[in-house]
Amino acid sequence: MWPGRSGWSPWRGSPSPRRRGGTVWQARRKRKMLDPKQIRERPQWVEERLASRGGRYDLKEFHALEALKRKAQAETEALQARRNEISREVGRLKANRGDASGLLAEMGELGPRLKEAEGALRLQEEALLEVLTRLPNLPAGDVPVGPDESANVVMHSWPAGFSGVPPEGFLPLNHWDVGERLGVLDFNLAAETVGARFTFFRGAGARLIRALTSFMLDLHTTEHGYEEILPPFLANRESLFGTGQLPKFEEDLFCLRDDPYYLIPTAEVPLTNLVRGRIVEEAELPLKWTAWTACFRREAGAAGKDTRGLIRQHQFDKVELVWITRPEESMAALESLTLHAEEVLKRLELPFRRVALCTGDLGFSAAKTYDLEVWLPGQGRYREISSCSNTLDFQARRMKARLRRAGTKAVEPVHTLNGSGVAVGRALVALLENFQQPDGSLVIPDVLRPYLGGLSRLLPASG
RNA sequence: GGAGAGAUGACCGAGUGGUUGAAGGUGCACGCCUGGAAAGCGUGUGUACUCUAACCGGUACCAAGGGUUCGAAUCCCUUUCUCUCCGCCA
Structure with missing residues (x-):
């Protein structure tokens, strides 16, 4: 690319x-x-x-x-x-x-x-x-107006006609129970080593994370046309300002004590900043990048929320998708990008729905956002597993990322988009909850088996 | 961590105090030429803010910040980054 x-x-x-x-x-x-x-x-x-x-x-x-x-x-x-x-x-x-x-x-x-x-x-x-710099982006014209997530609009669900009702007599467990039964998650060890909201993945659990990551990256690079990037997991203030985390949301970030660097909360930061301060030729667009990174978030405002399990962690893996586009094609790009994230869930056979966020639920930099929510039978509800946003020229202005129109001198801000494709930790959650069997085992979805040496099923840990 | 050399426009590269926003080249755009193209020739080509109905103007920017000076890309200080060598190290 x-x-x-x-x-x-x-x-x-x-x-x-x-x-x-x-x-x-x-x-x-x-x-x-x-x-x-x-x-x-x-x-x-x-x-x-x-x-x-x-x-x-x-x-x-x-x-x-x-x-x-x-x-x-x-x-x-x-x-x-x-x-x-x-x-x-x-x-x-x-x-x-x-x-x-x-x-x-x-x-x-x-x-x-x-x-x-x-x-x-x-x-x-x-x-x-x-x-x-503390004013958020303006919502796009077609974003539903509403005060909070209750006004979000469900666009569609997959698969069609999915009811979420488990088989007669089967009560799905929460993923942390499934994970501990299989011996693949250890929360206590992490609490001793670091603190709350961290996890050790063990054995097949660790390998599943790696398999999910490889599967997603392979899909996006070979079929969706993204270039794979492995960026630094630290970023400076300038980069975080460019994508909109600073100056307003400093308390959400982990900061190093002796160096002016922050742990990245998402790969969106290093990827989008690849064009910071640059003038890109129109013919080079769109640029499409994907990256696996660990993500670090202080979750300062989330005390007491999702304290059990993998849903809300200080560190988690995510495969990110970023587009740099011409202004007139960014809305179409948002549809493509979101479909790419949906494709991950489809191939993993995970039921999901797409939700259009309303004005009151939009993130700081976003003009329009689709969330993908995956079905979690253990919780009996959908949970966010991907968030795909078009920031229009908002981030581009902050980071002075511009394009020069072919055959002209005119420069204008590019448009930037980002989306999870998808959150790896939450994908594992969805796997554990959706593929758990009444006998306590876990079936591995077909697409992941090649990444696990052909393994088709995990059995409960003995003892 | 130690020593040294660097950082100039889309790119390469001149420029050690005075109409320099910055020579020259490349690239790019337009025109001429051509059956068409290449070559050649000519012209034009930074960003941002501000002013104006528009034209015309004004200001800032030669890594960043500060200083000297009537005047700084050019002199001084600090910081950052890059490269080379040494040391250390996955």
Whole structure:
């Protein structure tokens, strides 16, 4: 998928990571989230779209700050223009042995004023950006409006006519009971070694994780046209800002103590940032990347939720899908990407449904999101196993990822999309709950058997 | 971790204080030429903010930040990254 002909590579010449907070802030000064012009020119429309997410987004502050900033900019630039003019004239006079003392005197008076103006402008810019970068993306026009997940809309289910009713007289167990009966999960050991929300996978459990991962990556690379990437599991502030985790959601991330790096919460971060700061030729799009990574999340706001089992862990494996597209094709790309994630579940024979998230349930960076929810018979309900989003140009603006139209000089932000294809830990959960047998064994779905040496069934651990 | 060398536009690569946003080349676009193409010739080709109805302008940006100076890509300091050698190491 690399445009090899042009020698384009995201690993060459990428911007330097920023270490200190101040430097990051500097770098951020030029970054946008929503298009500020749009906010200025269509304030009411923007405000309404934001309001549909729920919560309060007061744009009055933005407009006030923006006006102040532009005033400061005009003043500063007028002084700078005069400074440049004087410097040029001084140079000319000196070359001709003329007298520049009058100009130098003016400069002596202008210098401090300029310095002051520049400082004021800088403060205005920082204040403006502080507000701007914390505004979420605008929901797309076809996103159902609603306050929370209760207003999400089920698009379709698979397989058709699936009822979720288990066979007569069979009570499916929770996956943690199945996992412990099979001897493939050990939560206690993890609690001793690290703490809550970690797991040891053992024996066939560990191998199943690996099999699921390989199966997904193979599917996406050989049939869906993605290039496989194995990225670093750490990212710097700049990258996390680009995808929208920072500055607003710092408390959700694990941070290293002695280095300015964070553990990635999703491969979306390193993958999408492959185009950060780049201008991509139109002909190179779309770019489609897939990656397996571990993902790390503090789950700071989830105390007491899903405390048992694998559903909500601080570390989990995920296969991610990322597209970089031209603006006009991103909505079609979202459909393709979501179908690719659905294909994983179909081949694993896991019942699922697709849900369109409503405005109130959208993530910070997303303009439109489909969740795939897999059926968990042990819980008797559907649970999220994949989330596929189109961020439109939101992330692209933050990370200055642009495309140049063929045959023109014009550049514009690309569109970025991401989706799980799918969450590996939760896929194992679904496997354990859906393929458990009344006799305590676990049947292995056909597509995974080649990855497990032909193994077709796991038997309960003896003793 | 130690020593050294570097970081300039889509790419390569000049440039050590004064109309340099930046020579030259490549690439790209348009035109000429051609039956068509190649070659050749000519012209044009950064990003962002701001101003304007538009044209025309203004400002910033030569890794990042700070300093010296009337004036900095160019001098000084700090940081980051890259490369080479040494050390250490999966």
